[in-house]
Structure formats: C-alpha cells, structure tokens
Amino acid sequence: MMRRSRQRRVCYFDENKCEPDYKDFDTLRRFVTDRGKILPRRATATCARHQRMVAAEIKRARHLALLPFASETLTR
Amino acid sequence: MKRPYETVVVFDGTQNDDVLAREQGTIEEFLKKNAQFDKTLVWGKRQLAYEIRRKRLGCYCLFLYTGEGDVVSRLEASIRLNQNILRHLTVLHEDKARAAANGEGGHQ
Numbered sequence: 001m002m003r004r005s006r007q008r009r010v011c012y013f014d015e016n017k018c019e020p021d022y023k024d025f026d027t028l029r030r031f032v033t034d035r036g037k038i039l040p041r042r043a044t045a046t047c048a049r050h051q052r053m054v055a056a057e058i059k060r061a062r063h064l065a066l067l068p069f070a071s072e073t074l075t076r
Numbered sequence: 077m078k079r080p081y082e083t084v085v086v087f088d089g090t091q092n093d094d095v096l097a098r099e100q101g102t103i104e105e106f107l108k109k110n111a112q113f114d115k116t117l118v119w120g121k122r123q124l125a126y127e128i129r130r131k132r133l134g135c136y137c138l139f140l141y142t143g144e145g146d147v148v149s150r151l152e153a154s155i156r157l158n159q160n161i162l163r164h165l166t167v168l169h170e171d172k173a174r175a176a177a178n179g180e181g182g183h184q
Binding site for chain 1 (some may be wrong): 084086106122124126128136138162163165167182
C-alpha cells in the first residue's frame with residue numbers, strides 16, 4: 001500500500017505574521033465554507049490559538065453583516 | 077481607567093449622503109465631548125451580507141477613541157435609539173491596547 005506523504009502545513013496567521021481581525025473579512029472568508037459555516041482547523045491547518053481567534057472574529061464580522069450566517073440559498 | 081476603543085457603526089445605506097454625514101458628525105461630536113477622539117475611518121457604502129430591517133445596503137464607519145468605560149455605554153445607549161443605525165460593535169482597539177499593556181509592563 002502506498003503511503004501518502006504528509007505535507008507539513010503551517011497556520012496561515014503564523015506564516016504571515018498577522019492576527020485574525022473582523023475588519024479583514026476577505027481573509028476570514030477563506031476560513032468559512034460556501035454555506036458560511038466556520039471550517040474546522042483540521043481543514044485549514046490553523047493553530048489552536050488562532051482558530052479560537054478566527055471563530056471569534058468571524059462571529060463579529062457576521063454581526064456586522066460583513067459575512068453571512070448562512071448562504072443566500074439557505075436563508076430564502 | 078482610560079482604554080482605546082473602536083466602534084463600527086453600520087448606518088442605513090438607503091439614506092442620502094447628507095443624513096449620513098449628519099449622523100456621523102453627531103457621533104463624532106459626542107466622542108469629542110466625552111472622550112479623547114482619535115479619528116473616523118469611513119469604509120463607505122457596502123452590500124450587507126444579509127438583510128437587516130429589510131435593508132440590503134449599509135454605510136460603514138469606524139470611530140477610534142480613548143475613554144472610560146462609561147463613554148461606551150452612553151454612546152451605545154444613544155446609538156440604540158437611532159433609527160438610521162442598523163448595527164454597531166465596540167471592541168478594544170487591539171494594537172493600541174497591546175502597546176499600552178506592554179508599555180506598562182516595562183515600567184514595573
């Protein structure tokens with residue numbers, strides 16, 4: 001059986017030396033699904049500390065209607 | 077204790093520019109009187125991600141200021157009564173707060 005080589009993945013925020021911010025919702029968009037759900041960190045390779053921050057900032061952005069709670073098709 | 081805050085206000089984007097400028101000015105005046113007002117960043121009109129009070133357009137403004145905690149509660153009380161404001165959010169201005177905390181730590 002072929003073993004799949006595991007690529008070392010690094011947290012986006014550690015790599016770019018930045019912190020998640022609700023004002024930077026274009027960056028936050030990559031941490032939600034098409035339906036607007038927050039992606040788990042196993043899917044985004046975010047570290048635990050930044051994942052907690054990402055979740056909080058996404059919720060702030062949602063409150064300000066910068067990001068959707070659910071996709072348009074689901075809300076209609 | 078004075079702390080740096082940032083307040084994002086989402087005005088009703090269907091209102092004309094004069095009304096929006098007046099509303100923005102009202103908040104700025106309040107902050108100038110009651111806190112150490114820093115600046116306003118106007119993001120402008122944007123499509124809302126979802127409908128709020130049957131409105132799809134919002135005008136976003138970010139107010140930066142330093143003040144006591146009661147300024148925030150008083151500001152939010154007046155914001156809540158304003159029909160032209162769809163949403164608001166006040167948080168600590170992270171960068172400034174962190175710099176201040178580090179500065180205080182250095183003196184100890």
